[in-house]
Amino acid sequence: MCCWVPIGGTYDLGPGPRVSMQTQELAYILSTCMACGCCLEACSQVNDHSNFMGPAAMGQAVLFTLHPTGAMNKDERLEAVMGEGGVTDCGNAQNCEKVCPKGIPLTRAIAELGRQTTVKFIKDLLWR
Secondary structure, three states: OOOOOOOOOOOOOOOOOOOOHHHHHHHHHHHOOOOOOHHHHHOOOOOOOOOOOOHHHHHHHHHHHHOOOHHHHHHHHHHHHHOOOOHHHOOOOOHHHHHOOOOOOHHHHHHHHHHHHHHHHHHHHHOO
């Protein structure tokens, strides 16, 4: 899964696409993650017997997909979280959000990923 937003060069492309205030607010909240690992420690699904990638990775996948340039790699990110250890392996205990020192809405991010992966799955079935 790509953990950055790739760019095609460093030349001036003019003003970028407009992003709604709601998207900006969610992206800002998700970007405040300090990678402390509290959410991973509290998550009952992150253990030696599971391949679940954890709530921090899910939050970052949503964050980078919210960015207009990052949205170009949306399918790649969604395929990564649709596989083993992905979004369906979340047990929805919601401990990750309870312990997050930044108050990041990780359950909202995971739910959004669930919605996006469902839409992608249906589109993939219909347009093969």
